[in-house]
Amino acid sequence: MWEPEFLYEPLPIPDDHPELGLFSQELQSISEGLSGTSIPAALNERTGRESEAAFHPRVADEPLPARMLNEYVYCPRLFYYEHVDGVFLESADTERGSAIHKKVDKGRGDLPPPKAAQRGSKESQPAAVAAVALAPDTTPGKEPQPADIADADAAQEDMAADGSPKLETIHSRSATLGSERLGVLAKMDLIEVQMVTVAQDRSSWVPVTSFKDAQREASPSVTAPMPSPPSPPDDSPPLDTQSGTMCNLTKRTSKKSRPAADQPDLFAAAITPPPAAGTAIDAPCLPAPVAPTARLLHVELKQRVVHQVTPVDYKLGAPRRGEDGNEMWEADKMQLGLQILILRDNGYTCDEGVIYYRATKQRVPLAMTDELEGWIIGKIAEARQVAASRSIPPPLMNSPKCVRCSLAPVCLPDETRLLKRVTAPLLPDSPDRSADKRLSTMPPPRRLMAPRDDERALYLNTQGARVTLRGEVVVVKEQDSVLGEFRLKDLSHVALFGNIQITTQTVQMLCEAEIPVAYFSMGGWFYGLTRGHGLKNVYTRIEQFQSAQDPHRCLALAQRFIHGKIRNHRTQLMRNHVNLPDGVSLKMKRAAGDVLAARSLGELLGMEGAAAAMYFQNFAGMIKVGADDDELPGLEPVKKADRPDFTFDFTKRARRPPTDPVNALLSLAYSLLAKDCTLAALAVGFDPYIGFFHQPRHGRPALALDLMEEFRPLIAESAVLTALNNRMINPGHFVRAGEAVNLTVHGRKAFFQAYEQRMSSLVTHPIFDYKASYRRVLELQARMLARYLTSEIPEYVPMMTR
Ligand code: SF4
Numbered sequence: 001m002w003e004p005e006f007l008y009e010p011l012p013i014p015d016d017h018p019e020l021g022l023f024s025q026e027l028q029s030i031s032e033g034l035s036g037t038s039i040p041a042a043l044n045e046r047t048g049r050e051s052e053a054a055f056h057p058r059v060a061d062e063p064l065p066a067r068m069l070n071e072y073v074y075c076p077r078l079f080y081y082e083h084v085d086g087v088f089l090e091s092a093d094t095e096r097g098s099a100i101h102k103k104v105d106k107g108r109g110d111l112p113p114p115k116a117a118q119r120g121s122k123e124s125q126p127a128a129v130a131a132v133a134l135a136p137d138t139t140p141g142k143e144p145q146p147a148d149i150a151d152a153d154a155a156q157e158d159m160a161a162d163g164s165p166k167l168e169t170i171h172s173r174s175a176t177l178g179s180e181r182l183g184v185l186a187k188m189d190l191i192e193v194q195m196v197t198v199a200q201d202r203s204s205w206v207p208v209t210s211f212k213d214a215q216r217e218a219s220p221s222v223t224a225p226m227p228s229p230p231s232p233p234d235d236s237p238p239l240d241t242q243s244g245t246m247c248n249l250t251k252r253t254s255k256k257s258r259p260a261a262d263q264p265d266l267f268a269a270a271i272t273p274p275p276a277a278g279t280a281i282d283a284p285c286l287p288a289p290v291a292p293t294a295r296l297l298h299v300e301l302k303q304r305v306v307h308q309v310t311p312v313d314y315k316l317g318a319p320r321r322g323e324d325g326n327e328m329w330e331a332d333k334m335q336l337g338l339q340i341l342i343l344r345d346n347g348y349t350c351d352e353g354v355i356y357y358r359a360t361k362q363r364v365p366l367a368m369t370d371e372l373e374g375w376i377i378g379k380i381a382e383a384r385q386v387a388a389s390r391s392i393p394p395p396l397m398n399s400p401k402c403v404r405c406s407l408a409p410v411c412l413p414d415e416t417r418l419l420k421r422v423t424a425p426l427l428p429d430s431p432d433r434s435a436d437k438r439l440s441t442m443p444p445p446r447r448l449m450a451p452r453d454d455e456r457a458l459y460l461n462t463q464g465a466r467v468t469l470r471g472e473v474v475v476v477k478e479q480d481s482v483l484g485e486f487r488l489k490d491l492s493h494v495a496l497f498g499n500i501q502i503t504t505q506t507v508q509m510l511c512e513a514e515i516p517v518a519y520f521s522m523g524g525w526f527y528g529l530t531r532g533h534g535l536k537n538v539y540t541r542i543e544q545f546q547s548a549q550d551p552h553r554c555l556a557l558a559q560r561f562i563h564g565k566i567r568n569h570r571t572q573l574m575r576n577h578v579n580l581p582d583g584v585s586l587k588m589k590r591a592a593g594d595v596l597a598a599r600s601l602g603e604l605l606g607m608e609g610a611a612a613a614m615y616f617q618n619f620a621g622m623i624k625v626g627a628d629d630d631e632l633p634g635l636e637p638v639k640k641a642d643r644p645d646f647t648f649d650f651t652k653r654a655r656r657p658p659t660d661p662v663n664a665l666l667s668l669a670y671s672l673l674a675k676d677c678t679l680a681a682l683a684v685g686f687d688p689y690i691g692f693f694h695q696p697r698h699g700r701p702a703l704a705l706d707l708m709e710e711f712r713p714l715i716a717e718s719a720v721l722t723a724l725n726n727r728m729i730n731p732g733h734f735v736r737a738g739e740a741v742n743l744t745v746h747g748r749k750a751f752f753q754a755y756e757q758r759m760s761s762l763v764t765h766p767i768f769d770y771k772a773s774y775r776r777v778l779e780l781q782a783r784m785l786a787r788y789l790t791s792e793i794p795e796y797v798p799m800m801t802r
Contacts, residue, residue: 066186070335072383076393089406111172114347168195179345196307311339311353318359340368414445419793447770455492459752467502498522524668540685543789558693562608564710564798566592569615572713576622620650657740664741669716677704680782710798723754
């Protein structure tokens with residue numbers, strides 16, 4: 001039998017491992033589901049909408065963080081993205097908020113246990129104080145020392161003027177507490193804790209060798225008044241006049257060796273009944289004789305206990321202007337109310353909480369009422385239902401909340417709402433134009449994101465280079481010289497071409513920062529990529545797998561991808577061809593319309609091939625540069641004699657291998673676009689290998705290839721034409737290797753610039769009517785595809801420029 005081999009000794013899994021029950025339960029149900037049925041069928045069964053909560057028991061049962069419930073009240077869709085999908089994006093607001101909370105969290109203060117838990121608990125011991133009364137000294141000629149009287153005065157200061165115990169406030173920071181009743185966890189910024197000193201209900205006489213001993217035994221701080229020395233009570237144990245100790249004194253172990261439960265219990269001696277006359281005392285119980293100067297002290301134990309707690313939460317903004325002046329926002333009410341309830345459930349007395357609004361420097365209090373508690377419990381139940389559901393809640397309608405929401409670029413609230421209301425096809429060749437009319441009556445979506453990313457792709461092309469890490473900076477070296485340094489926060493992804501080494505530490509850090517690393521051959525073949533865990537949510541992927549098994553859905557999606565591509569090819573020719581032959585535009589328009597009526601994927605493939613052939617027959621008409629225009633600024637001019645005999649003539653598409661410079665450029669451009677479409681698919685939560693038009697094949701990112709269809713002319717072929725026509729590329733940038741033609745290192749570098757320029761250039765979105773970079777639009781289309789697959793919108797509309 002095959003045995004697994006371990007390169008290390010596997011650690012035993014403890015029986016009480018929290019995941020163990022879950023795994024065994026999941027594995028058992030999966031194996032039961034698989035017996036006698038196919039994997040998708042078992043998956044479908046398990047994902048049936050009636051058993052939604054059962055499908056994802058962890059999300060449904062695990063404690064909800066109070067911060068997530070705050071998000072739920074702000075917007076249920078935001079809660080779903082953050083809690084279920086695990087999506088989080090930084091914005092200026094979130095970064096400022098984190099900075100403030102870092103400040104608030106600085107300097108920790110432990111939260112003392114509640115009153116009920118303090119008696120006898122280990123934690124309560126340091127709070128115990130002793131009021132020590134000096135008994136009449138049995139040593140002849142001894143008087144109380146001045147130091148003893150000073151200690152007693154200090155104790156007197158802790159009383160209020162009317163003799164009642166004084167309240168003292170301490171602060172606890174960053175305390176995390178949970179409530180089993182509510183199933184909620186909360187990290188509290190600050191808790192104001194009012195402490196009060198109370199007398200314990202027992203007091204007695206114990207012998208100590210000095211006053212200081214008595215204090216040390218109890219607490220370093222004496223907070224109770226010093227009463228006048230009392231007489232020993234009548235029932236006090238008989239004094240051994242020889243040693244000055246009580247006869248019934250039980251053994252006194254040192255503080256260090258004593259078990260926690262026995263921690264200094266000064267009463268132990270006093271409450272033990274004295275031995276009957278003539279009873280033999282066990283030798284080990286006998287105390288060591290104390291010095292003759294020992295005195296008998298009356299010790300009254302007191303404790304500092306928690307009186308009342310008040311959670312204080314810090315918020316960056318300002319309170320809401322309400323009828324009664326400044327009011328708390330609903331989401332803040334939820335978060336603070338939860339903190340109050342959690343503190344109560346942990347045994348503290350807590351009647352109100354406070355939010356400190358930093359913008360206006362105001363404290364706004366919140367009192368707990370039955371009504372508020374009911375509202376909070378209702379919201380928790382609602383949030384649990386949403387978390388267990390497979391459907392994301394709809395976006396808010398034209399809400400000002402979206403403007404400040406950091407997840408607006410992921411959520412796309414206005415775009416989703418707009419496409420949701422358009423139930424007829426938006427395709428230009430569709431006979432039904434009602435959708436266009438309806439669209440024109442709707443307000444255009446707000447662009448709630450920056451038009452382009454601040455982050456940049458890092459392409460590394462220098463053979464033998466090494467990528468290392470210094471702090472949060474990626475350092476690229478060639479032998480001992482540094483080629484460049486790049487801050488992690490400035491990078492969108494890293495693309496490595498050929499023999500470039502990257503250290504494990506760098507890969508780990510890039511994965512943690514969710515910056516993918518893409519690997520290419522020197523010739524530009526896209527091998528794959530490494531990235532972090534990505535999205536937690538599997539529902540989009542499940543919908544993708546289910547749709548990929550449905551031939552009708554596959555065909556409907558494939559028609560749209562190819563329709564978009566042919567329309568964009570036509571626009572490209574009409575815009576850039578120097579002299580487009582008659583009839584080509586019309587034929588391409590017809591071809592785009594015909595694909596919408598294709599009856600099978602096979603038929604569609606044939607139509608797509610015919611349209612592509614027509615496009616590439618006319619591609620040469622868009623190249624407006626001759627092979628003589630070959631000088632590139634900044635590069636050594638290539639001598640005529642050394643220059644290979646390359647031209648930019650183009651007759652047909654040749655892929656494996658590319659046999660001329662234009663085909664070499666097109667192949668590299670498609671590789672880069674496949675990489676970007678794979679990244680966009682992964683960012684949305686798709687599996688890039690399961691496609692609809694491109695059928696699954698080993699190692700082929702089929703979905704990325706589907707997504708790139710409509711973008712081939714818009715990005716890849718446009719970048720090639722720009723690089724050629726703007727003379728960014730010249731014949732000196734190519735080398736021949738047998739039949740194949742490849743770009744040189746300088747040629748690749750020049751083309752990367754042309755490609756990235758195209759990705760960053762702004763385009764007006766034909767439906768949403770705002771400007772965004774092609775990189776943004778690519779991600780936007782991937783998100784719209786996810787909306788279509790999860791039935792949030794009725795149609796997938798390809799990106800088509802006018
Ligand atoms: S953008 Fe608006 S709808 Fe979307 S998650 Fe944020 S607040 Fe909710």
